[in-house]
Amino acid sequence: MMTVNRRRGEVAAELDGQAYRLCLTLGALAELEAAYEADDLGALVERFAGGRLSARDLIRIVGAGLRGAGNVVADDEVARMQATGGAAGFAAIVAELLAATFGAKTAEQPPRP
Numbered sequence: 573m574m575t576v577n578r579r580r581g582e583v584a585a586e587l588d589g590q591a592y593r594l595c596l597t598l599g600a601l602a603e604l605e606a607a608y609e610a611d612d613l614g615a616l617v618e619r620f621a622g623g624r625l626s627a628r629d630l631i632r633i634v635g636a637g638l639r640g641a642g643n644v645v646a647d648d649e650v651a652r653m654q655a656t657g658g659a660a661g662f663a664a665i666v667a668e669l670l671a672a673t674f675g676a677k678t679a680e681q682p683p684r685p
Contacts, residue, residue: 581672582641585665587653593641596673600640607632620670630662637669
């Protein structure tokens with residue numbers, strides 16, 4: 573597994589058998605705010621804190637995290653990727669990414685696919 577810097581909000585994930593770094597940078601968070609029509613980061617955190625995320629949500633968050641870490645990948649490509657554990661694997665990646673970005677509160681209830 574690759575080395576990541578959790579202090580910078582980075583997490584590692586394996587998708588399609590390849591190791592990736594993900595990070596919700598300020599730009600990635602702005603992308604998610606626009607996608608969810610959230611007025612601010614607080615509204616975005618509220619949305620994620622409920623733990624009820626759709627498959628489309630998982631795709632958007634993983635895609636934003638991949639792009640935030642410098643990977644050139646579109647959401648439609650993420651939708652075709654495979655994670656160990658299937659949808660539950662994607663949910664685990666999202667839970668770890670949100671915890672690294674916002675702290676443990678958003679990951680108390682891992683997102684359900």
